[in-house]
Amino acid sequence: MKTILALSFTLSVFLSVSAQVGFQVSPGKVFFQQAAGQPATQSVTITNSTPNPLVLQCTFSDWIRDSMGDKIYAAPGFYPTSNSKFLKVVPESFSLAPGESKAVEVSMLIPPGSDKAVSNSMLFVTQINEKDLAQKDKSKQAMMLFRIQIGIHIYNEPPQLQNKNIEIEDVVIFNSHVKTPKPGTATEKRDSIIINQQLMKAYIQNKGDLIAEGTLRFELTHQKTLKEFKPEPVPFNSLPGDKLV
Template identity: 30%
Template sequence: MKFYLSLILVFLNTLAHAQGISVSPSRIFFKGEAGQTVSQAISFSNASTSAFYFVANIKDWNRDSLGIKQYFPADERKQSNGSWLSLSDNSVRLAPGETKSINLSMTIPKDNKSLALTNSMLFFTQVKEQTPDVKKGVNMNILLEFGIQVYHVPVGLRVGDLEFLAFEDQGMVTKETDQRVRKMMVKVKNTGQINKDAYVRFELTNIETGEEIPVKSIAVAMLPEAEQWIQLDLPATLKGRYLAVAILDAGAQYDLKIAEKEITY
């Protein structure tokens, strides 16, 4: 009996680099005006000893309330710019050790008067060519898929800010791995019309002993005027009174935002 397992891996750059493949940039921001055509080169590099073949396709996308990407057919969403895009080549074949570039162009419609950021996702998906000789047992094809976020950013968009809207303790929960954790949630809003990247840093201090509990920072990427919940998992073994502090850092051009919550476990 023969088994075939095909696994699509999206945005797993660690695996891609392990296989010697890199694609850049990961995000493209076009700033052309109505009627203009603007372009950007996309670079592919194959440092492996194997050949790779990728085909391109375009989709719309958004993030849900937890920041997880959702995908839709191209041109389905109002904020889509998928129909504005064209490639110099819709497929890329890379020989071992080869570096190659293709050109992505965006033609902004002449009648485009919308003062809003638009976006789409350009995918390059590996196509595994069939081989006549298939070994017995389990055969696994690792198919790589790279996604490039493509934006059009009109001149004059409101920059806005990032703000905390809520800070909640949701108690003890069991994760899919059966691990028990204490779940904290903070809600952030992007009040601007442009994309924003930020880090949410957390500080957790035992009020009675002064002990500081190490907590990792969480990276956040937000689309315009979006609201997003950010989840923090704390150890289930915590006991006592704690002061939790969330710090929202969107870079030097923005003021730090701070939210505090006292919790008794």
């Protein structure tokens, strides 16, 4: 009798555009501009780009962002900035044949008093038949089960909010010692040398009432040589009150 070792992983993807990771969604972000008592519905299209049938489930989650830009998740309605309790998705679960696309409807109805600030949540679309697909392939003694999960940002910006304000509070340049392989050697520790690098940190804060997205670009000039240097642009996404580094 064959022994099957199954390792289960959940691969989560958060989208600004469509991603090809087994299935695709579009759009990757949904923006509402609803005042209290005004219902609205938007569509999200999901496409099965695999050769296998998929069973998918839609759920909502709260999230906030820490100072490093990482998301912290919680149950629907946990965070005061959440709108997940005001959302419905139809259908909540469905099947997709290979190559098939389906539109799910995301509806929002903000209750009175809950439209004073920007609110947000995450719509997760999760594959739930990964075990069934793996069991069909009995040729392998060990399997790795990948559950694909895509997160779609849901935002509401009430129409009375107009102030968009992102500020750079400080820029710090500092030295850092980094281990790096010697030129022409393997990447092993014994072949490493310590080099001195100059790094830059920018501290920004969203002081407005609206979502602020953009890209930080800097141009630096050496005071003695006048040589110009352009660091790689850094994209950012911020909610009101966010402080990012």
